[in-house]
Amino acid sequence: MMKKYMAAALVSIMVLGAFTGCGIGGGKDIGKDAALEAALNDAGVKEEDTTRLKVSEDRDDGRKTYEIQFDVNGKEYEYEIDASDGGILSVDTEMIPNSAAQNNTQDKNAAGNAGSGGSQTGQTQDGTGDAVQNSSNVAISMEEAMQIALERVPGATARDVKIELDFDDGQYKYEGDIIHEQREYDFEIDANTGTVLEWSEERR
The missing domain is CATH 3.10.450.40 (Nuclear Transport Factor 2; Chain: A,)
Structure with a gap:
């Protein structure tokens, strides 16, 4: 009799396990x-x-x-x-409009133009690829803004940053994000003072 109860219990456990393995829901x-x-x-x-x-x-x-x-x-x-x-x-x-490789190329070209008598515009691009701004109009360069943001994320490098210059509500500012070690950091930095206007962190 005990064997029958044990057999029944074993069958119940196996059936339950099968349903669980199938993963109802x-x-x-x-x-x-x-x-x-x-x-x-x-x-x-x-x-x-x-x-x-x-x-x-x-x-x-x-x-x-x-x-x-x-x-x-x-x-x-x-x-x-x-x-x-x-x-x-x-x-x-x-x-990516403003990848590190593109920025380096643009910087070298701008430096070359300046050395040959041309003017250094230092233009950046927005998401549509249009030039937004002449860097002579702002006090903080994109590289400086990038370093300001990176100082807040230990271990992150320029390769982890996506950044662009934007003009919003009468103010030039750098907008972008850093993705490092599964964390995403969004920021806005005043392009003339270097002040961090917004900073948020999201765990993914």
Whole structure:
């Protein structure tokens, strides 16, 4: 008799385990590492070549997904990965207007023009690629503004920064963000005084 009770209990445990394994309302989760690998493989890049890497969890119509963002060679990638099977639900890529490589090239060109008698404009670009401003109109350079922001994030470098000069409410200011070690920092800096106007931090 005892054996029958034990057998019944064992069957109940196995059935319960099967339902739990099937994940009623739960489902299989490949994990952040596998989701990141799927995105990197699709982009054809290695993790060590990326900057501003950010992996976060999300839910879309009850389905768990991973949102993955990273920069490589002046291009920004954004992926949405299905957490259950690693399928790519969406991918978006765009050139970064003010990548570090582009800024260095612009600085060298500007310096060359100044040395040959030309004027150094030091123009930056907004999200549409249009020139926003002549650097002679502001007291703080983009590089100086970048350093002001980086001083607040130990370990971060210029490769982790996205920044642009904007004119809003009659005031020139640098707007941008830093992504470092899965944290995103958004900032606004007065382009004439170097004062940090806004600073926020978001854990992803």
